[in-house]
Amino acid sequence: MMNEFNGEIKKMMIILSKATLENVYAAFVLANGARMEGIEAEMFFTFFGLEAIHKKKLEHLHVATVGNPAMHMPTLLGGLPGMESIATSMMKKEMEKIDMPDIHEFLDILSASGVKLWACKLAMEMFHYKKEEMYENLDGVITVGDFYKQGSGLGTHMLFI
Amino acid sequence: MEKLIAGKTIEVNEEGYLTQFAQWDQAIGEELAKEANINLSDRHWEVIRYLQNEHKNEVALSIRRIGKSGLVDIKEFYALFPTAPLKTATKIAGIPKPASCI
Numbered sequence: 001m002m003n004e005f006n007g008e009i010k011k012m013m014i015i016l017s018k019a020t021l022e023n024v025y026a027a028f029v030l031a032n033g034a035r036m037e038g039i040e041a042e043m044f045f046t047f048f049g050l051e052a053i054h055k056k057k058l059e060h061l062h063v064a065t066v067g068n069p070a071m072h073m074p075t076l077l078g079g080l081p082g083m084e085s086i087a088t089s090m091m092k093k094e095m096e097k098i099d100m101p102d103i104h105e106f107l108d109i110l111s112a113s114g115v116k117l118w119a120c121k122l123a124m125e126m127f128h129y130k131k132e133e134m135y136e137n138l139d140g141v142i143t144v145g146d147f148y149k150q151g152s153g154l155g156t157h158m159l160f161i
Numbered sequence: 162m163e164k165l166i167a168g169k170t171i172e173v174n175e176e177g178y179l180t181q182f183a184q185w186d187q188a189i190g191e192e193l194a195k196e197a198n199i200n201l202s203d204r205h206w207e208v209i210r211y212l213q214n215e216h217k218n219e220v221a222l223s224i225r226r227i228g229k230s231g232l233v234d235i236k237e238f239y240a241l242f243p244t245a246p247l248k249t250a251t252k253i254a255g256i257p258k259p260a261s262c263i
Contacts, residue, residue, distance in 0.1 A: 033262055036224060038245035100263060101225055109225060109263075112235035 010155030016049035046120035185255030223261035
């Protein structure tokens with residue numbers, strides 16, 4: 001069906017449920033890329049995704065070395081102590097080379113670009129997080145229903161990461 | 162392809178970006194801004210000149226770099242060029258569309 005805005009994307013609603021570095025960056029790049037194209041974007045941080053906006057945790061996110069076939073590493077090896085730190089620091093070095101901001105700076109960029117940042121109320125309660133512990137420019141703590149309401153209108157797309 | 166704008170014939174690509182910056186002048190910038198529904202203020206011009214200068218120095222433009230320019234922060238950049246700021250501002254400036262994803 002190409003009749004809604006001729007298929008044009010008006011708004012991206014991106015749900016982040018994971019805290020591994022590669023997933024967080026994927027979500028951030030997609031949200032920022034939408035704004036760069038003139039598309040509205042909102043993010044909903046739920047379950048482990050909350051770590052990406054938790055002030056104390058967001059600096060310490062890791063790449064997954066176990067259960068990640070793209071690491072090309074035997075599962076046993078990936079589980080060795082220190083392996084995640086090595087993979088993470090290697091990835092961070094590569095990202096610096098391509099001018100990729102760190103998590104906190106990326107959140108600042110998203111917020112300044114007009115991306116709405118929402119924390120999931122249910123997950124906040126489950127992890128016993130308080131709003132004060134979260135990234136300072138968070139737009140609010142809302143329910144799934146609130147988030148769907150934010151996404152109403154033609155040309156909205158939802159993405160779950 | 163050719164495009165007639167502000168009384169001049171210029172060379173543009175299929176997305177409407179000038180392919181030869183030498184053909185750009187202020188009147189063309191103003192017409193391109195009108196096409197993007199933007200009324201250019203002095204502030205817009207400061208940003209446009211900054212972008213042209215960065216392009217001349219072969220700097221790869223990105224939103225992050227704009228934020229670190231010391232001239233304009235990201236919030237103001239989006240306020241000046243609300244829809245797709247980097248794409249719109251570079252088009253008005255007569256320079257190529259940045260290939261950056263950030």
